[in-house]
Amino acid sequence: MEFSLEQVRELVTIxxxxxxxxxxxxxxxxxxxxxxxxxxxxxTAAMPTPAxxxxxxxxAIENTATNTVAHTTTIADSLPSKKLIEITSPxxxxxxxxxxxxxxxxxxxxxxxxxxxxxxxxxxxxxxNEIESEASGKIVEILVENTQxxxxxxxxxxxxxx
Numbered sequence: 594m595e596f597s598l599e600q601v602r603e604l605v606t607i608x609x610x611x612x613x614x615x616x617x618x619x620x621x622x623x624x625x626x627x628x629x630x631x632x633x634x635x636x637t638a639a640m641p642t643p644a645x646x647x648x649x650x651x652x653a654i655e656n657t658a659t660n661t662v663a664h665t666t667t668i669a670d671s672l673p674s675k676k677l678i679e680i681t682s683p684x685x686x687x688x689x690x691x692x693x694x695x696x697x698x699x700x701x702x703x704x705x706x707x708x709x710x711x712x713x714x715x716x717x718x719x720x721x722n723e724i725e726s727e728a729s730g731k732i733v734e735i736l737v738e739n740t741q742x743x744x745x746x747x748x749x750x751x752x753x754x755x
Contacts, residue, residue, distance in 0.1 A: 601627070615747055628748070676754045678728040682743040686717035690739045698739075704732045706752065713737075713749060730754040 604627055608616060615628040682688070690698040690713055700712050706726045715722045730752040737749050 601625070615744055617746060677733065678730065678752045678754050679748045680712060680724065680727060680750045680752065682715055682745060682747045682749055683724070684715055684717045684722065685745050686715040686722070686743060688737045688739065688741050688743045688749065689714040689716060689721075690735075700732050700735075700750075702732055702735055706730065706732060715743065724749070726752060728752055728754050 617626045700706060706712060707729045708726055710726045711723045712726050713724045715724055732750060733753045734751040737743055
């Protein structure tokens, strides 16, 4: 199944009217993700193949969603075609960058981490859950602010894999 541009526009319109910040739809081998952050959207559609194929470029989305979708440039966009690993939230909760209010963050953009290194904490139901890096590499994006609520599956940060 493919998603038409009209369907993407309709989803963006619906998201504008709600507090939902991220939506992921899967149908067979196709996955569409739309994320809203500070009145900016990013959307990707991909089929799981050995090399993930982007079904919609950010330029196509930008040109078709008539001013409700804006392309944003991030550090990850400017990197040469390196493999980026996304660390996602395994639960709904509150995101914390450091182990305590007066302590320094676990990681900063540009830091190198090893697989298993603690990168943040998600508090859920008064339990502090340490989130570990899923790969070794360099932190290129941190997408969530300290103490911000996060959703299950929300991308927290991206790592440029070694």
